[in-house]
Amino acid sequence: MGETVVKLDNLVKRYGELIALDHFSLEIKEGEIFGLLGPNGSGKTTTINCLLSLLAYDKGSIEIFGKKMTPTSYDIKQQIGIIMQDVAVFDELTVYENIDYFCGLYIHDKAKRKQYVEEAIAFVGLEDFVRFRPKKLSGGLLRRLNIACGIAHKPRLIILDEPTVAVDPQSRNKILEGIAELNRNGATVIYTSHYMEEVEQLCTQIAIMDKGRKIAEGTKDELKRMIKNTETVTIEILELPDAVRSEIENLPHVYETAYIDDKFTVRCSGGRHNLIRILDVLRQNDLSFGRVYTELPTLNDVFLEITGKSLRDKED
Ligand code: ADP
Ligand code: MG
Numbered sequence: 001m002g003e004t005v006v007k008l009d010n011l012v013k014r015y016g017e018l019i020a021l022d023h024f025s026l027e028i029k030e031g032e033i034f035g036l037l038g039p040n041g042s043g044k045t046t047t048i049n050c051l052l053s054l055l056a057y058d059k060g061s062i063e064i065f066g067k068k069m070t071p072t073s074y075d076i077k078q079q080i081g082i083i084m085q086d087v088a089v090f091d092e093l094t095v096y097e098n099i100d101y102f103c104g105l106y107i108h109d110k111a112k113r114k115q116y117v118e119e120a121i122a123f124v125g126l127e128d129f130v131r132f133r134p135k136k137l138s139g140g141l142l143r144r145l146n147i148a149c150g151i152a153h154k155p156r157l158i159i160l161d162e163p164t165v166a167v168d169p170q171s172r173n174k175i176l177e178g179i180a181e182l183n184r185n186g187a188t189v190i191y192t193s194h195y196m197e198e199v200e201q202l203c204t205q206i207a208i209m210d211k212g213r214k215i216a217e218g219t220k221d222e223l224k225r226m227i228k229n230t231e232t233v234t235i236e237i238l239e240l241p242d243a244v245r246s247e248i249e250n251l252p253h254v255y256e257t258a259y260i261d262d263k264f265t266v267r268c269s270g271g272r273h274n275l276i277r278i279l280d281v282l283r284q285n286d287l288s289f290g291r292v293y294t295e296l297p298t299l300n301d302v303f304l305e306i307t308g309k310s311l312r313d314k315e316d
Helices: 044-051 095-104 110-124 139-151 169-184 196-202 220-225 242-249 274-284 299-307
Strands: 004-015 018-029 033-037 059-064 080-083 157-161 188-193 205-210 213-218 231-236 254-260 263-268 292-295
Touching: 004 044, 004 188, 018 033, 018 044, 018 059, 018 188, 018 205, 018 213, 033 169, 033 196, 044 059, 044 157, 044 188, 080 139, 095 110, 095 139, 110 139, 110 169, 139 157, 139 169, 157 169, 169 188, 169 196, 188 196, 196 299, 205 220, 205 299, 213 220, 213 299, 220 299, 231 274, 242 254, 242 274, 263 274, 274 292
Parallel strands: 033 188, 033 205, 080 157, 157 188
Antiparallel strands: 004 018, 004 059, 205 213, 231 263, 231 292, 254 263
16 A cells, blocks of 8 residues: 545535535555445535535545546546446447547557557457447446546556446346456555445455544454444344343453344454354253354444444345
8 A cells, every 4th residue: 555546625515505515534555446335325425526626625635646626627537447336438420439539639649549448348248349339238238338438548546336227136246247357457446335235345455434434444354443343243043041141241352242033143342263262151041942143243333333223224
C-alpha cells in the first residue's frame, strides 16, 4: 500500500434541506480495493459525483493523486475510469464502437487504441457481441459493456458505482473477478455497493456509510472485531435444565444465551472451539439435541450494532 490516491476531507453536500453528505472524510491508498458500503440513499453516488467534480458540494475538499480536484482537472480525469450506477452508453453505436468511442477520449494513437479496445472486449468477455447494439444485450452483458467503456484506457483509479445491481449470477461473478484482476494489474479501485457479501469478498478496506456519514471503517476483520457478537451457536434441544444452561453461560467467551421455542442460542465473543465446549457440556449431562448451526458475524451485524437497523431492510 503506497501513497494516498484519494483524499476527501469533511465533505458536506446538501440537496435543499437534505444533508446528503455530512462531514464525510475518506483516505484511499494506492493498491486498495476500497469498498463504500451503505444502504440505498446513504450517499454513495453523491460521494462519487462530488469526487469526480460532476457535482458541486457545499464544504470540504477533494484531492486526487495529491492534487486538488476541480471540474477542469483533465490531467486527473484522464487517469480515472468511471463506471456509473446508471449505464451510460450510446444506443446507436455497436458494442465495439461504444468502447472505441470512450477509449478514444483518452487514447489518440490509432494502433494503441485498437489494441486497448480489443483487450477490453476480451477482458469483459464480449467477443461474441461486438456488432450488437446495447438494446440487444441482457442486463448483465450491458453492465459488462459499461465496464469495458470505463476501463479500456487503462486508468490508474477505477470507480464502480453499484456495478452488479440487477445482474445475473454469471455476469456478477465475471464482474467481481474482473475487478480483482484489474487491481492485481495495478489499479486502485473504489467500489460502492449495498451488498455486504460482495464488499466482504472483494474489498481490502471498507467504509460503512449511513445518512451521509461514515459510521465505521477498517478491513473486514477489523470491522468484525468492533462488535462483541462474533459467533452465534444455535442448538435445537427439547429439554434444557437451568443448571446446564448456567454451566454453559459460565464457559469462557460466552456472554449471552437465550432459550426460546426449543432453540438454545449462545452468543460467544472471540475465541475458538466455542461449539465443541458447548456440545461437551450437553453430552456430559446426557442431553440429546437436534440440529446445530453456527453463524459468524457479517458486515450486516456491524451495521446493525452501530445503527440499530439492518442493511438488508433496505434491500431492493
Ligand atoms: P446512494 O447512492 O447511497 O443510494 P445517493 O447519493 O443517491 O445515495 O443519495 C443520498 C441522498 O440524497 C438520498 O436521500 C437521496 O434521496 C438524495 N438525493 C440524491 N440525489 C438527489 C438530487 N439530485 N436531488 C435531491 N436529493 C437527492
Ligand atoms: Mg447510488
